[in-house]
Amino acid sequence: MAEFLYIAAAVLFALSFFKDRKKTGMVLKKAWKAFEHILPEFLVIILLVGVMMALINPEVISKIIGVDSGWLGVVLAAVVGSITLIPGFIAFPTAAMLLEGGAGYMQIGAFVSTLMMVGVITFPVEAKYFGKKLTLYRNLMAFAFSFLVAYIIGLVVGGL
Amino acid sequence: MKKFLKRYLMVFLAIAGVGLFTLLNREAGLRAINITAYSFKEMALVLPPIFILLGLLDVWVPRETMVRYMGEGSGLKGIVLAILLGSAAAGPLYGAFPVAAVFMKKGVKFSNILIFIGAWSTTKIPMFLFEVASLGAKFAVTRLLVDIPGIIIIALLLAALIPKDKVRQLYENAEKMN
Incomplete structure (x- = not known):
């Protein structure tokens, strides 16, 4: 998908360049400005993620949300998913491994859902654009919603 | 220079923190690094096209066009577009916020921006394919089907909860960013 975005960006950028060079210069300036505006936050996030991932590895997570962890396991899974920020292509295989290791579908559902929808680490970045209050509301709602997701996944996939 | 140092202060502190962490626990520290x-x-790979597209959108697409397709009164069309644009994205959620700022500048309806953020967070197509491969189609499709209405409901609730003047303030703030 990154390839698709590169192709789309390259084609449109070339088009822009041939149509109006001055405007294309503006495109680059805007792109850079938008990027630089948020770069310090990006850098802090990836440093924090590095430390966190070094501390919370798959073994630790599978201990927390194992087979018979029940609703407490779902809550813990949701909390772990909220505070961690793992790229999808690591997160999904990890989740699959956790399932194999005996974690329940409901727990994995909660983990995957909050992982993607709730961002504790990215809170300052989100608040920069949406304000603290709205960011708090959005994350709380996404957190609560993840329990519904977990329950339905447990029902449909896990045969609860 | 002073402004630069001030803006990047947290980065320097974080680097120092990682350094200290590595001194205390070499193995975990190296893992963190x-x-x-x-x-x-990953960031360097995924973000450039997103920001180029953001720049192109900002410079070339007139505000009226964005308002027509995704602004107040765009109805279902705006919602569908917000979901499609968010789902076509790649990269982490924090990449979505600068795009949201350009949307604000272009007069996209607030609830549609929130739907876009929701879609980016959880219904991204590349991630969906990856989820199918790792956790099975049943898991991924169930989650997707619950998520789509969920994202829309959360967005509408949030838009209703936040007072109009607060939203206007956010839009003005976005104006200054680009």
Whole structure:
């Protein structure tokens, strides 16, 4: 998908360049400005993620949300998913491994859902654009919603 | 220079923190540095086209066009577009916020921006395919089907909860960013 975005960006950028060079210069300036505006936050996030991932590895997570962890396991899974920020292509295989290791579908559902929808680490970045209050509301709602997701996944996939 | 130092103060503190962490626990520290380098590579790979597209959108697409398709009164069309644009994205959620700022500038309806953020967070197509491969189609499709209405409901609730003047303030704030 990154390839698709590169192709789309390259084609449109070339088009822009041939149509109006001055405007294309503006495109680059805007792109850079938008990027630089948020770069310090990006850098802090990836440093924090590095430390966190070094501390919370798959073994630790599978201990927390194992087979018979029940609703407490779902809550813990949701909390772990909220505070961690793992790229999808690591997160999904990890989740699959956790399932194999005996974690329940409901727990994995909660983990995957909050992982993607709730961002504790990215809170300052989100608040920069949406304000603290709205960011708090959005994350709380996404957190609560993840329990519904977990329950339905447990029902449909896990045969609860 | 002083402004630069002030803006990047947290970055320097975080680097110092990782350094200290590595001194205390060499193995975990090196692991952290490795993962950070990996994330940095990921960021450097995924973000450039997103920001170029953001720049192109900002410069070339007139506000009226964006308002027509995604602004107040765009109805279902705006919602569907918000979901499609968010789902076509790649990269971490924090990449979505600068795009949201340009949307605000272009007069996209607030609830549609929130739907876009929701879609980016959880219904991204590349991630969906990956989820199918790792956790099975049943898991991924169930989650997707619950998520789509969920994202819309959350967005509408949030838009209703936040007072109009607060939203206007956010839009003005976005204006200054680009």
